Amino acid sequence: MSKEKDAQYYLVREDVLPDAMLKTMQAKALLDRGKAESVADAVQMVDLSRSAFYKYRDCIFPFHTMMKEKIISLFFHLDDRSGALSNLLAVVAQTGCNVLTIHQTIPLQGKANVTLSLNTQGMKSDMNELIRKLRQLEFVDKVELLGTGA
Template sequence: MDRQGERFYLVKEDLLSEAMTKTLEAKELLESGKAKTVNQAVHSVDMSRSAFYKYRDGIFPFETMVKEKIVSISIHLEDRSGSLSSLLAVLAGLGCNILTIHQTIPLQGKANVTLSIETASAKEDINGILKSLERLEHVKKVSIIGSGA
C-alpha cells in the first residue's frame, strides 16, 4: 500500500523490536485507562518517553487496522461433505458479512477456499475469528492474505 510515499507492512510480533513492543503496551495502557498519562504508561512498561513518541504514530495492533474493513482469508479445507457449509455457518454466527467465496477443485482430499469478509459487525476481532476457524476439525490452515477498506 503506497499512500503519498508511505509504505506499510504486516510484521509478526516476534520480529518487532523491544521498543516497538513496549510502545504497543504503553498505548494499550493509555487506551484502557490503566495509565492516565504518557509518563505513567512508559514508566509501567520501562521505556523512555522519547522512544514512545518515536513509534507511537507508526505502530498499531493489526486488529485496529482491519476494524470495519474487508479481510481476505485463505483456508486449507479437507474435502468433506458439509465442510464449507460449517465454515460459513461459523463466520455467520460471529457476525461476519461474507462478500466473496472462491473454492478450488479439491486435489488429494483438500481444497483452498478464499473468502472476503467484512468485519464491522463481527462479535470477535480478527484474531478471534481466525481462532474460531482454526478450531474446526476439517480446517487445516487459516491465513490472512489481505485487507482493505
C-alpha cells in the same frame, strides 16, 4: 507533498518488531483499557522511556484497528467432510464479518481449498482472534490472510 502522503505501510509479524515498538503497543493498550492513568504510568509499567513511546505511538497500530471498514481475503485448506464449510461460515458470522465471496475447489484426495472475501466493518473481535478461532476448527488444515483492501 506531506510526509504522511509519501509514507508507505507494511504488514509486519510481531516477532520481528523491536522491543521498543512492542512496549509502545503494550503502553497504548494499558492507556486504552484504563489500566494506566497517564503516559508516564503506562511507560513505567512496561519499562519503556517516554521518548520511545512518543517516537512510536503514532506509527504502530494493532492490525485489527486498521481493518475496520475493510475487505480481507482468507485462504483455507479444509478436510472434505460434511458441514465443514457451513461450520467455517458460522464462525465467520459469529465474529460479525459479512461474507462477500466464496470460492471452493473440487475436493481432491479428501482436501478442498476455499477462499473467502469478508467485509470486516461489523467485526466484533479483532483479526487475530478470528484467525485463531478458524485455525482451531478440527477440519481446517491451513488459514492464510491473502490480502486486504478498502
